[in-house]
Amino acid sequence: MPNWSNSLLPNNWLDACQYLKQQQQAFCIATIIAEAGSVPRAGGAKMVISKQQQFDTLGGGNLELSVIKHAREQLNNANQQSQIERFSLAADLAQCCGGAVQVMFEFFMVDQPHITLFGAGHVSHALCQILAQLPYHVTVVDNRQQWLDSIADLGVNTHYHPQPEEQIEAVASNSYVVILTQDHGLDFKLSLAALQRQDLAFVGLIGSQTKAQRFDLRLREQLTNPSWADQLICPIGLSEVSGKLPMQVAVSISAQLISLLQSHQQAPSNKQKKLQWQVGNQLRKQLAGEMTDD
Template sequence: MKAFDDGSVRNEKFSPAMKWFDAVQSCQQAGVAYALITVLGCTGSTPRDQGSKMVITGDATFDTIGGGHLEFVVTNKAREVIAEGRSVQEIQHFPLGASLGQCCGGSATVLVETFAGCQFNIGLFGAGHVAKSLVSILSGLPCKVTWVDSREEEFPASVPANVTKVVTDDPCGEIATLPEGADVLILTHNHQLDYELCVAALKRLQSGNALRHVGLIGSDTKAQRFVKRLEHRGFSLDEINQIKCPVGLSEVPGKLPMEVAVSIAGELIAIENEGKVTQQKRGLAWKDIKQELGSELGAEVNTEGQGAVLTVKNETIK
């Protein structure tokens, strides 16, 4: 599966006939940006009734809210937000008259929920035992992995939904194709290839095309040898020190492939969450939802029992 930062997907798993709920699951698993569209309410004659849903990605749509210019306008609006990499929730109201070029005569209120694509990108070089163990861990994390090796036979028969397998005779060339801010893990079977990948990563860093983290598997002895070779190649010590070797958390010891993989995964998780602050409030406040839906759709609030229930026409939102 290939998932792109602009929300586009090009893979047989994303069939045009896919229903909205299957599309949501596939987008979530692949880390693809998407918008979930829900018709909250409608009056008069409309293409679809309330509760109708569809999913929009950067280059595809799944299911429908009735087609026509309404769906065209909603799709374009959703793709603008997808292209900006934002996650938003908006309620939009559309009279289905001359302004939309539709003759239905009714109106539709639509909830547009846009989910940004995953920005946690990992370039994994090497398909050996440690890499295979690491992929099994990364498959359960909100990240996108580009897994590179020249040996087709070393890859498993199938890879997780958030992993793109790349078989190439030029692994170093893949360094330049990784998204900005990606994490690079060099775990190959060949020390010379490891060295060449380090050179490619340092050249990319020199060009200003940022990588967030470069990790190299190996011992302290290997690290010292690579420092000397890279200095001889013309890189400064400050540049070379941007490569972490041995890669992984020193607090997590062990030499078994899974132990090393856990150490590397732990380091990546720490890097991904560094500096993040938990917000006290996220999304829409309850009072704002009551005010907006109450004024626009005549919603009623029932506070009997536990919690509160906001009823919009024939639909209940809890």
């Protein structure tokens, strides 16, 4: 995946989704899911709309303007519920095509968990291959630009800093911080700075039990509150996932992060699931009935 922060803007809806996720911007995917009569574009056509930009097209004209207007109204209201809207090109939009379309609006807000990886080495590279496919906002920080360049195409943000420990201050609160640099001295500085903040959801460090014990002693000497050292997770990863290859370690770490993130997110109740199914079923019936009337 391209690193859009260092290139031109995307020119199709799929790349636009990745770009907006990287930029932490809320967006809407508008999809033509049904059509009747003459219409600018066929079913399946998509465009992506954010509060300031739009990508790809549903055919232009008043239809597209109306879709963009509706999407932005919902984005401004922080709506997260999918919707299906009907647009009659002749009666409602004064377009000569004369047909009608059903457009599904899917909204993606910017409440994704933040994961910041310090270190762009082999394990970080493997970990990004996994995390980039999940609904997380991932940033990699390193003081080696060439290593960041090798990781940028995976679809995550990269940030160069000559003193990575100073970047701890810029990490968003409630973030998940994973420390896996090539330098044990830097690992300690990062661990100390991260724990000192006391507003991060998770601080994990790659290493052995011996490394964990040594860091624990030093952290208790230097932290404002020695008990904060207990919050450092080292070795990071699930013990049930064994192996020392970069991808094996990455799977272990990602499994731990996914488990923690899921436990922090409230799953929908059975009642909510039933309601979601009923709404979806009602929309499908409405869609089938209205399209046969045209």
